[in-house]
Amino acid sequence: MENLETASHVTLGRMPIYLKALHAMRDSGKKYVSSIALAEAVRENSSLVKKDLSYAIKSEGKPRVGYEVAALISDIEDFLGYKTVKNAVIVGVGKLGQALMGFGGFAKYGLNIVAGFDTNQAVVGAVVNGKPVLDFSSIKSYATENGVKIGIITTPKQFSQGVANELVEGGIRAIWNFTSRHLSVPNTVAVRNEDMASGLAILSKQLDDMLKKEDK
Amino acid sequence: MENLETASHVTLGRMPIYLKALHAMRDSGKKYVSSIALAEAVRENSSLVKKDLSYAIKSEGKPRVGYEVAALISDIEDFLGYKTVKNAVIVGVGKLGQALMGFGGFAKYGLNIVAGFDTNQAVVGAVVNGKPVLDFSSIKSYATENGVKIGIITTPKQFSQGVANELVEGGIRAIWNFTSRHLSVPNTVAVRNEDMASGLAILSKQLDDMLKKEDK
Secondary structure, eight states, X not given: OOOOSOOOHHHHHHHHXXXXXXXXXXXXXXXXXXXXXHHHHHTSOHHHHHHHHHHHOSSOOBTTTBXXXXXXXXXXXXXXXXXXXXXXXXXXXXHHHHHHHHOGGGGGGTEEEEEEEESXXXXXXXXXXTEEEEEGGGHHHHHHHHTOOEEEXXXXXXXXXXXXXXHHHTTOOEEEEOSSSOOOOOTTSEEEEOOHHHHHHHHHHHHHHHHHHHHO | OOOOSOOOHHHHHHHHHHHHHHHHHHHTTOOEEOHHHHHHHHTSOHHXXXXXXXXXXXXXXXXXXXXXXXXXXXXXXXXXXXTSOEEEEEEOOSHHHHHHHHOGGGGGGTEEEEEEEESXXXXXXXXXXXXXXXXXXXXXXXXXXHTOOEEEEOSOGGGHHHHHHHHHHTTOOEEEEOSSSOOOOOTXXXXXXXXXXXHHHHHHHHHHHHHHHHHO
């Protein structure tokens, strides 16, 4: 039975981790999985896993056999909207922007990067991974005409708010922000900050703590 | 008073967000901040913020005036180990690896990328942002000789486990994994997965939910 509450961001953030483990199970020929086995694979506790899955699954697991792996993958992908193709543009075609444009792996999440935009005439006109790099001045009309709803910002941080404003005016409803600057947008626009500093802080702290412990 | 419990990963992940808000306050000339004002700036509740800060701060905030902004920044940076310079290597000097090598912003987190490594002879010998790209075959001896403790993996995912094995043998104690593959390492090695799929899943779901709501 589908859970009718709204899943929190931390639950949503764990869904791709469940998917990764489930894909590995499917690839190794596993047909069914219990919440306990899935919890072990992702190193979480099984009641948390069960609760998380309740947001996505359309049918209950069977007693003794557990969830059907293929059905569970399908339900989670459906829940996350991976099956709906969503067009996206990237603004800022430097090395990071090019890396994202060149990354083939987004298609499986339903993300289709259709074009890159930059003000730098040295890259405007180029083609990266089959996608055109266009002049930033055309972003609003491009987004409107092509019904693009997702904008990815990979510019230097001092430009990110200006870029966000243009994206919003062009009808963009979701911004994936790779700059470290906080963005002000209307509350009809979703923003996700890909803040690498957080990941680095956790890793750095873990390393520090380990090394300090060993020094004692 | 410093909190003697160990901060959780979610607490650690919020620390850079507090820092960002505090830097903005300092830059605008603010000398003191209450936990309520900081909580508003980062859109969290103030008791959570207070608890989080208790792990890092060395002196209590003063009644009525709050925390001294500069001291709070210093305490958090110290807590996160940003003031200790940590040498790191990057393995996989493709577009993402080059983007990370070229990114000037890691220095403020104490992360010093000293070299890149690749098996591709077309990039071995190049210099990116003043750092050499070396042959992957020399990674173990390089890491050992230079006391490098952090390894960043930006290879195609099928190589990540092999790379992790070499890094561990070279004395690396913390791995920042940008590939989508799960890594098996000894428990004396910290691993942080920079899984962009999680961020994308949350954004994608938010967009889906917004658009569905409007359709109704």
